[in-house]
Amino acid sequence: MIGIAGSRADPVMVHFATRCVMREVPFAVIDLVDLAATGGWSLSVPPDGSDVFHGGEVVRPGELSGIYVRPIYLGRSPAEAARWQGLMDGFTAWMDETEVAVVNRPRHHQLNSSKPAHYAWLSASGLRVPPSLMSSDRERLAEFVRAGRAVVKPVCGTRATTREIAATDVDALPEPAGPLLVQRLVEGDDVRAHVVGEDVVACRFSSTAIDYRSDRQARRQRVDVPDALADLLVDLTAEQGLTFAGWDFKVDEAGDYWCLECNPMPGYSFYDRVCDGAVSDALVDVLGGWLS
Incomplete structure (x- = not known):
C-alpha cells in the first residue's frame, strides 16, 4: 500500500490519488494539516512497528511500500503552527531513517532554495544555464x-x-x-522534464508568452529529450538525493537546451495531463516497490 502524505486541499495530491484509484492501487492518506490540527502521532527513531498516525485514517507508516510526501503547510492558528513544527520535525527524522521508499526525503534538495548557488551547481554539472x-x-x-x-x-x-x-x-x-x-531571456519553446527514478517524462510548450503557464492557447505535446541529456538528468537527480524532480528548460532555435532550474517538489499535475498520466504511473511504480 502507498502512503500519500500532504494535504487533501493540494490538487497535486488529489491528482495522484485519482491516478491510484484508476490503476486500482491501494493507498492510505496521511493528511498532515489535519494531523497538526486535531490528530495524533507516535514516531520512533529508529523506526519500529509501533509508529502510527491517528488522523482521518489510522496509518502505520512502516507497513507502507512507499510514501509520496508534499509537506505544504495550510494551518490556521499559532497553536496549529506549533504542532505542525513538532509533527514535521518528528516525521522528517523518521523519513531520514526508514527503509520505506520516500519521494522525496525532506532533508535533501537544498540548493534550489538559493538560486545563485543552484545556477552555479547546474552549470558546473555540465548544463547550459542562461x-x-x-x-x-x-x-x-x-x-x-x-x-x-x-x-x-x-x-x-x-x-x-x-x-x-x-x-x-x-x-x-x-x-x-x-x-x-x-x-x-532565451527565446524558444519550454520543456518540462520529470525524472522519476530512472524514467524521464517530458512535455514541450510553444507559446509567445514570457511565461507559457499563463497561455491557455500554448501548443503542448509529450516529447523525448535527447538521450545524453536524459541520462544526465537521471544522474543529477540522484546526486541530489532525490527520486522525483521537475527540470525546466528553454530550447532555442538551434535546438540547444538551456536549463532554468531543477524543482525538488514539482507541482506536476498540469504536465501529467499532457503526458496522459505517465508521471503518476512512474511514481506509482517506484512507490509500489515493483521496480527491480
Missing part, C-alpha cells in the same frame, strides 16, 4: 538588462510568474533596492 546577475546595484542591473532581453526571477525557490524586465523598471526601483535576480 547568464544571470543578482545585485542590489541599480547601475549593474540596468547595464545587464540593456545588454539584451532579460527576465526577473525569485532569489529563493518560491514559485513565481516569470516576467520580462526593462531598464526603466530597474530605474524605478527604490533606494536601497534588491537584491534582484535577473536572467538573460
